[in-house]
Amino acid sequence: MNEKKEIRDNNAAEYDYKKHDKKDHCKKHDTDHDKKHDKKCEKDHDKKEKKKHGSKLVEFAYQTFDPITPLSLPLNFPLSTQPQVVATATLKNVEKGNVVWLNGLYHVNNNSPEFADLITRIYRGNISPANLIYQSIVEIDAEGNDDATESVTQFVDVIKADGKDVTYFLTAQKGQFSEDLNVFAYGPITFTAAEIKQED
16 A cells, blocks of 8 residues: 555656646746747847938939040149149939038149149039038159059038039149149049938
8 A cells, every 4th residue: 555655656756847847848948939039029120220220322423534544644634723623523402411422533643853732622512612621631742752643532511401403523733832843633533422311
């Protein structure tokens, strides 16, 4: 009698253990499932946030010249101490709050025995001091050194009011102390204007 009872008790204990083990397994399964679900939710949320705070190109304008440079550098674009238009880009419609990403590239050659100052500018609307939005000044080495180089420009213009046919001018000129020096601009020349809408 005792022996049979003991066997039943052992079986009961074994049964309870299995039941307990199964219950723990279910809890672990639920926990793992919750973690996977949370990670998926986080990824979906991140994707939505990225999409929500993204941006898109709404208009693009550009101008290019002389994409292939001849072996003998051209000297047909001498620079003066006044702004000379290298390239232009016109956007048909710009909206307040958008930004315009401007990129300019041209090359320059200094055929003088001393270094020259090169001034690169971007104007919006027309060429006047009030419409100057970007300016850089670099030194070009004297002839025989690094006298042939490129000028690279990047700028972001924030649109403060709606406008139509907004033209950007990329200009080049010598510095005031380089007036008597022989400095030339040449291609490849590229100027781009990309209007970008930032989505809330």
